[in-house]
Amino acid sequence: MSSSLIKYFIKKQQVVFYLFFASVWFAIFLAQLNLYPKNITNDLSLYQLPWWKYLSTHGFHGIATINSEVYSQIGDQRYYADYTSVWYFIIVVITKLGVHPNVASVAAAIKCIGAGFTIMSSVVTFLIVKYFQVNKSEKQWNAVFAAMLILFIPPFFGDMLKTNLPDSAYIALVLLSLLMFLKEKYGFSWFIFGVAIYFKAMALYIAPLYIFLYLFNLKNTSIIEKLAPLFSFLGLISASLPGYFAGLTLFESAFGTLLERTSSTGGAENGFLSIFDGKDQFVNFPVISQNNLGHFQIISILLMFSYFCLVIFLMFQTKSEVGLKISLLDLTIISPLIFWFFLPGQHENYFSISAVFSFLVFFIAPTKKYFILMGILNFLVWESYHFVPKLLFNPYLFIIIMFYLTWEIIKRSELHMTEQLIS
Known part of the structure; x- marks a missing residue:
């Protein structure tokens, strides 16, 4: 029985490689189950601990009252609970099953939820990359490597270390x-x-x-x-x-919750609004005040809408089927960046799904361009967890990436072909 099992694994090299990487990831996962930042302002201490305690006490019907009753206080500012009910339901199920607090801490319970969605992303990544494989009879090594390595990229691995509940889940579902x-x-x-x-x-x-x-x-x-x-x-x-x-x-x-969080996003921490925030010495634009913040938000949203219209128009001008497929791959990377750059109230790592797609696209079309983009975007996601200075993590770098990918889409469109004929 054991010899036949060994022969099976020798024959199925891809399974062996995947299981090896998955076991390494799982060992790291177990080692950091109760690891989280001790800073009082981290999400776990500030939000998750009181939310889990409240739902453990109030049970299922606490879902309806938690957003209006539970808050954390920093100075004079109150920060109320503001997750959607599906998350609270998951928390209630875990507490009712006795996983928390009998078996796992809040940090460990959150990490287990994230781990489940991360494994789901790994499997789905294999199937997506396999779908794009030209020769279906060949061994699916690209798909296998993608499924293995996605476990370790910052949008998943960094999120697991940070203990931020929703990110790995929504990316897996996307x-x-x-x-x-x-x-x-x-x-x-x-x-x-x-x-x-x-x-x-x-x-x-x-x-x-x-x-x-x-x-x-x-x-x-x-x-x-x-x-x-x-x-x-x-x-x-x-x-x-x-x-x-x-x-x-x-x-x-x-x-x-969706409308409330959208209406309350008035920050200018990153993206388009950060160019005008007046905090950096090299910025000469007017400082955003409460009186003109709304106008800047309207301008940024209109610019975002215009940018998307331009990109979609260019893609409709792409007559080559191969060129269109490549442009679609570029759109998966550029789209989250445009949203992150122009929408108000964006935090440092809200563009992380762009890094996920740059990773995915590289394994679908392994070229130098996509390797560089994958490296840059995943590095920036990792650095976003360290709150790096604006010199490294500044909006102009995102502008360069957005414009570069837009130019790539232009080159494949009939618009660029027309320019070539005129010249």
């Missing part, structure tokens, strides 16, 4: 949604996309890809496929049902 889209299961894809948005609204950062593909194939789709985007609302509402059954109205549970 990847699953993309896989379903590639498999032409459009209704299910949009449904999962809606669930991902409810887990964390940053899932919307990949929406331009879906919008373009929807419009591009609109004429050749059935009535059900034309209505597929509506399934995203069904997914969002389905994920919000725990809040509804706990006592909130369906609208409050589905949209209350």
Whole structure:
């Protein structure tokens, strides 16, 4: 029996390699289960500990009251709980099963949730890269290496060390949604996309890809496929049902937290608004004040909308099927950067899904360009956990990447071909 098992593993080299890397990752995971920053302002101490304690005490119906009752105090500022009900439901399930506090600490419980979604991302990554393999008969080494190494990239590994509950989950759901889209299961894809948005609204950062593909194939789709985007609302509402059954109205549970967090994002920490914040000596633009902050936000959102219209227009001018596929890959990287750069209230690592897609794209199309982009973006995600100075982590670097990828899309469009003919 043992000899036949050894022969199987020798034959299945890919399985051996994956299990080796997965076991190394799992050993690291176990070693850091109770590891988290001791700074009082970290998310675990400031938010998670009181949330888990509250839900352990109040149970399922605490989902309806936690956002209005639980807060952390820093100086004169109160920070109320502001997660969506699906997360609170997961916490309640873990506490009811006795995992917390009987077996695992809050940090360990959160890390176990993240680990489950990270493994899910690894499997889905294998299937996505395998889908793009030209020669299906060849061994899927690109897909295997992608599945192994994605466990260690900063958006997952750094998030696990930091203990930030939603990030690994919404990224895993976005990847699953993309896989379903590639498999032409459009209704299910949009449904999962809606669930991902409810887990964390940053899932919307990949929406331009879906919008373009929807419009591009609109004429050749059935009535059900034309209505597929509506399934995203069904997914969002389905994920919000725990809040509804706990006592909130369906609208409050589905949209209350999302709308509240959106309306309260007035910070100018990163992205477009940080160019105008007046904090750096080399910036000569006016300082943002409370009187003109709203105007800057409107300007940034309009610029973001214009940028996306430009990119989608250029992609519609791309007549080569191969060129369009490469542009679609570029869009997965550039789209989160555009959102991060122009939306107000962005924090340092909110662009991390762009680093995930740069990793994914490199294994789909392993070129020097994508290797460099993967290295830069994943390095920036890692550095974002260290709150590095603006000299390294500044908006102009993101502008360069955005403009470079836009130029790549222009080069594949008929617009660039026309310029060549004129010259």
